[in-house]
Every structure is written in C-alpha cells, then in structure tokens.
Amino acid sequence: MRKLTTEELRQSKMTRMAYASQPKNKVILLLDGIQSSHNIGAFVRLADAFLIEKVIICNAPNLNPKKLTKTSIGTQKWVEIQQEVNAVDVTKKLKSKGYFIASIELCKTSINYLTANYSQQPTVLVLGSEKYGVSEELIQLSDMLIHIQMFGMGNSMNVSSAGAIVLADLISKATWLK
Numbered sequence: 001m002r003k004l005t006t007e008e009l010r011q012s013k014m015t016r017m018a019y020a021s022q023p024k025n026k027v028i029l030l031l032d033g034i035q036s037s038h039n040i041g042a043f044v045r046l047a048d049a050f051l052i053e054k055v056i057i058c059n060a061p062n063l064n065p066k067k068l069t070k071t072s073i074g075t076q077k078w079v080e081i082q083q084e085v086n087a088v089d090v091t092k093k094l095k096s097k098g099y100f101i102a103s104i105e106l107c108k109t110s111i112n113y114l115t116a117n118y119s120q121q122p123t124v125l126v127l128g129s130e131k132y133g134v135s136e137e138l139i140q141l142s143d144m145l146i147h148i149q150m151f152g153m154g155n156s157m158n159v160s161s162a163g164a165i166v167l168a169d170l171i172s173k174a175t176w177l178k
C-alpha cells in the first residue's frame with residue numbers, strides 16, 4: 001500500500017475548460033461575520049473540494065487576501081466568492097429564490113447533523129463568527145438548525161472544522177446532487 005503521488009492526483013483532474021463548464025453542486029456556504037482570513041481560506045478550500053456553488057463572506061471588513069490565499073492553497077481561483085456586508089439581507093434574498101437555509105449552530109432546538117435530512121434543494125449552510133456565533137436574526141430565518149455533538153470539555157469547535165463535518169455529510173446524503 002502507498003499514498004498516491006502528486007502526479008497521480010493531478011492525472012485524475014479535469015482540464016480547466018472542462019472544469020469551467022462543470023455544473024456545481026447547489027450548495028452555498030454563508031459565513032456570518034467570520035473574522036479570521038485563515039478560517040475563510042479553509043472554507044474556500046472546502047468549497048473547491050466539494051465543488052459547491054459559492055462562498056458568501058458577510059461582514060468581514062478586515063479580510064486579508066494573502067492569508068486567504070495561503071489557507072485556500074490557491075483554490076480561490078476556482079471558487080466563486082461573493083463579499084457582502086449584511087448577512088440578513090443576503091439570506092432573505094436567497095430564501096426568496098427558494099434556497100433552504102440550514103444554520104450550523106448549537107441551539108436549544110438544533111438537531112444532531114447525523115439526523116439532518118437534506119431533501120430540499122438548493123441549500124445554504126450558514127456558519128457563525130468565532131466570537132459571537134450565528135446571529136439571532138439568521139437563526140430566526142433558518143429552516144433548519146444543526147449541531148455537532150461536543151463530547152469533550154470545550155463548548156464548540158473551530159468553525160471551519162464544523163463546516164467540513166456538515167458539508168461532507170450533506171454531500172454524501174443529498175441524492176439531488178448526484
């Protein structure tokens with residue numbers, strides 16, 4: 001047994017032209033006030049890995065493109081990134097276009113991600129800021145609230161880790177993406 005080499009990994013990639021015409025998975029990551037450019041870069045890398053529609057970065061006035069590029073490992077070239085100020089307005093617009101809004105947050109009424117059902121499409125996954133979490137207005141606008149059970153002593157995990165767990169689960173469950 002051995003790991004695949006970088007060359008072997010590259011050989012399985014489509015061409016740039018094929019990529020450009022490749023339909024994306026109808027999932028949006030909406031980042032509500034996430035401040036760390038490294039965390040945002042990690043989300044961009046995730047968005048590329050799961051070939052999702054786009055990443056909407058809301059309320060991140062100090063976004064540092066160099067740091068984002070570093071953690072996204074250059075994948076920002078392939079991912080649609082939209083920068084916005086007001087997450088509530090953006091979410092209302094997406095809702096009116098038929099998007100299902102699933103906020104990832106530990107709430108009184110949130111469900112364990114393992115039991116989440118993504119029968120609806122397209123879907124927006126909302127993640128909250130490192131300090132304050134998903135805003136109360138966005139919680140109220142959400143169609144579903146999802147949490148990842150915390151077994152240890154910490155109250156929460158890194159926001160991009162939480163996003164990776166739920167996004168991977170969504171992609172594996174959502175038959176409408178296949």
Ligand SMILES: C[S@@+](CC[C@H](N)C(=O)[O-])C[C@H]1O[C@@H](n2cnc3c(N)ncnc32)[C@H](O)[C@@H]1O
Pocket residue numbers: 104105106126127128129130131132133134146147148149150155156157158159160162
């Ligand atoms: C570090 S947490 C925010 C903690 C913040 N002190 C608070 O009071 O909400 C940042 C974000 O990561 C996500 N997150 C982290 N751990 C989570 C978990 N166990 N379940 C669901 N979301 C989680 C949520 O989107 C949250 O808004």
